Every structure is written in C-alpha cells, then in structure tokens.
Amino acid sequence: MKDRWDIFCRVIDNFGDIGVTWRLARQLVAEHDIDVRLWVDDLESFRRLNPDLDPHAACQSSHGVEIRHWAVDFPVIPMADVVIEAFACDLPPPYLVAMAERAATGAAPVWINLDYLSAEAWVDGCHGMASPHPTLPLTKHFFFPGFRENTGGLLREAGLLALRDSYRAAYPRPPEELGIFLFCYDNPTLPGLLEVWRQSQRPIRLHIPTGRALTLAAPNLAEGQSEQQGALCVEALPFVAQEHFDARLWLSDMNFVRGEDSLVRGLWAGRPLVWQIYPQAEQAHLPKLDAFLNIACDGLPAEAATAQRNFWQAWNGALPNPDWPRLWQALMAQWPTLAQRAANWSETLEKAEDLATRLVNFRKKK
Secondary structure (H helix, E strand, O other), X not given: OOOEEEEEEOOOOOOHHHHHHHHHHHHHHHHHOOEXXXXXXXXXXXXXXXXXXXXXXXXXXXXXXXXXEOOOOOOOOOOOOEEEEEOOOOOOHHHHHHHHHHHHOOOOOEEEEEOOOOOOOHHHHHOOOEEEOOOOOOEEEEEOOOOOOOOOOOOOOOOHHHHHHHHHHHOOOOOOOEEEEEOOOOOXXXXXXXXXXXXXXXXXXXXXXXXXXXXXXXXOOOOOOEEEEOOEEEEEXXXXXXXXXXXXXXXXXXXXXXXXXXHHHHHHHOOOEEEXXXXXXXXXXXXHHHHHHHHHOOOOOHHHHHHHHHHHHHHOOOOOOOOHHHHHHHHHHOHHHHHHHHHHHHHHHHOOOXXXXXXXXXXXXX
C-alpha cells in the first residue's frame, strides 16, 4: 500500500514557502510513488506558481498532487502516514488530536518540521532532533535542508542537470553579450548598479520579471518589451509557472536570486550567482549570509573570494554606500574563475542525496 503524506504550508510572504513545498510534493509523487496532500492557506498566491489552480476550490488535483485549501474550519480526514509542517507553520488543532488518537493505537504518524535552508554550523547538530509534544503522545523531528552530508540536503529532481545541459545546447547564448537574470526583493542600491551596467564596455542583456526592480530599471516597460539604455538592454519578463522558472536561469550567464527556492535553483543552474537573503530586523540575516559565503568561497583563490564576498555583502546592505563601479569591475576580473567554480559546484552538489530522498529514507527508519 502506498504511503500517504500530508504537507502543510502557510504562505507567509513572497513565494518561498509555497515554492519549496510545491516542488517537494511534485517530486515525492513523481519519483517516490507517494500519495501527497498539500495543504495551503493562500491558494491565490499559490496560483502564481501554478496557473492551473482554482483558488476557490477546497480540493483539487494538479501534477498528481492532491491540493487542499487549509481553511479555518479544518475537516476531519483520514490520517496520513507522514506529516510535514513546513517552516514551523503549526498544525491545525483538530489534526493534532487525530494524530494523537492514531498514536494511541500504536501507529503514530511520522511528524516532521521541515525547516529553512541554512549553511550555519549549528544545523548539523539539530538536524533530525526529536521534540516530544508537551501534552500529547507525539514526537516531532526537525529536518534541516543543508549543504553537508549530515543535513537534509537540497531539493533536486532526478536528471535535472542533464535536462539543463540539453536545454542549453538547444538555445546557445551569443558570446559577446552578458546575459543577467535579476530576481530580487526591494533593494535601494539597485539604481547604482544599473548605472554601472549602462556604462559597461560589454553589452548586457538584463531579464527582469515584473515587479519593483523592473519599475526602477525601466518604469514604462510592459511584459514582453525591451528597452536599450546605453550598453544595457532591459527585457521585461512575465511571471512564469514554477516548472518554467529554471529555464530562465539556465539561459543566463549570471543570476541574481533571492530567498531559498531560487537560491537552490540558481545553484543547479551552474552559473555565477548573487544571492539576496530575506532581510530581517536588526540585520539578523547577515550571519546566515556569511555562513553561506564561507562555503560558496571555499576553494576559490583569494582575489576571487574577496570579489564575490564584497559584492554579495554590498547587495545585501552590509556595506554602506557601495562603490558599484569598483565592485563590478573586481567581480568581472574574476569572471572565468567564478564561472568555473559555479559549474563545478553544481556537479559536486549533484553527487549528494537530494532532500526528497533523504526525507523518504528518514521515514523508513522511523
């Protein structure tokens, strides 16, 4: 009999939470033959990633995944074998009671809190840690995605890099032009960087999805249109379904990504990237950024590591009044080294077990 998994997701901000859980749900169905119900509180936001979705339907199916609206009045349903609460979203109280009732029969579901991706060292010690419920006969286990072997790994579909390479071969890029994909949160330093690109000696083609960044770069540009600004050609892209997002990254020479989901997809693209971490109060995000930079710069020559670290820190607001002409020039001077590192790193990461597989193996052990 197939395993049934329930994945719970609250759409807190932007598309990171639902982006991760939607990828995970599809992969569990397609590659591990698992029945998956994905519970989502905000179907309207979810529809941006999955245009086939009906935001008013309480229950529907897409890509083999049963999608349920996580409403205030939670229905009584058959219990799953594995329960994943994504990013500490807190399960519905009636569902917790049902879990406890099943546990009383000796068949407690495996309860997992799928946490945020982090490169920080403490993750290794907390991954897989058990947390007994204070009043119910249930135990939750923490599952941390990560880059090291004793973490939860990274989301990656089978054959992803081979698909990437065949796609690139069919759509080669012009060598004289630098193609950049820009996907970012609001960033007050962006205008300064745009001006550097306009004065670049090498032509730059900048692809920007609709949003605040496009408004700053070319306020009158509509989807599908382009505008030449000196050496910079700005192209306005529509917001695409999640399964088409990777192609945007694959066809670029450099990717600016944000949050968790697009960071991982940027890594699989095997191109130099610049990550904008989700900003937190009192700059609590900067230690997390530094932890990732430590592994991203590992093995790089000193000049390349410094150029990459300085540029990322400036992009994330850690350097006041960034000197974008100098920072960009230093980054471009190390371009061959950074490009080779990005390609090699994606190949190295692919050798590790992916997150979905590690979740399935964790369930088998429990």
